[in-house]
Amino acid sequence: NLVQGDTLEKLVAAMPAPPNDAWLLKLLDPLTAALAVVHHADVFHRDIKPANVVLVPGSQRPVLLDFGAARQVIDKSVQLTGILTHGYAPIEQYDGSGMPQGAWTDIYALAASVHWMITGEVPPNANTRQVKDRYLPLSKRLAGQYSDRLLKTLDACLAVDPTKRPQSIDDLRSRLALQAGAFGLDSVAPKVTVKRKFGP
Secondary structure: OOOEEEEHHHHHHHOOOOHHHHHHHHHHHHHHHHHHHHHHOEEEOOOOHHHHHHEOOOOEEEEEOOOOOOOOOOOOOOOOOOOOOOOOOOOOOOOOOOOOOOOHHHHHHHHHHHHHHOOOOOOHHHHHHOOOOOOOHHHEEEEEEEEEEHHHHHHHOOOOHHHOOOOOOHHHHHHHHHOOOOOOOOOOOOOOOOOOOOOO
16 A cells, blocks of 8 residues: 655655654654564564655654565574665675674664754765764764763664664663653654754
8 A cells, every 4th residue: 555644854854943852752662663573573674764754644653665675584694685775774784794684784774864864964874984984973963952862872873883783673762761652743843953954
């Protein structure tokens, strides 16, 4: 079935200010809950980005689309094919990395999506970060604009070294202190006044 609604990319780009903590957590709660289900089946999306998330009108619940790059991994040592979107893809998705992919792969892309939402920029490409890391930690860049918990969690999720990221969605949800509850974004108005520059 065709999913109706605006993409997260379109919706956030049209906002007068970046989404705040509460809005982001109301987005991440159902998204991470859905990812936990597919990850428990050893299925990984591998192309999470704002253009692949649609917010359903009315409920404003996010729906993750385009599982074209998804793979089921039974043997964690198997090297998956290199399908990626620069800026959102972690180092293990680049050809020749020799690194296994897993929950930590989707976690990087999800954090990169939030990075774009609050700064208007995607993180530097992971393959260039491995040579010289020009990533400015959000906990420094946006200190005082968002909760320390959120910013430090995003920085951990965007570590170039996969072993330094949260290793599971359950771990990520715990770090963000996400609780079960109703998910609706309309009631949470963005109030942050960070300047963002949107671009490739």
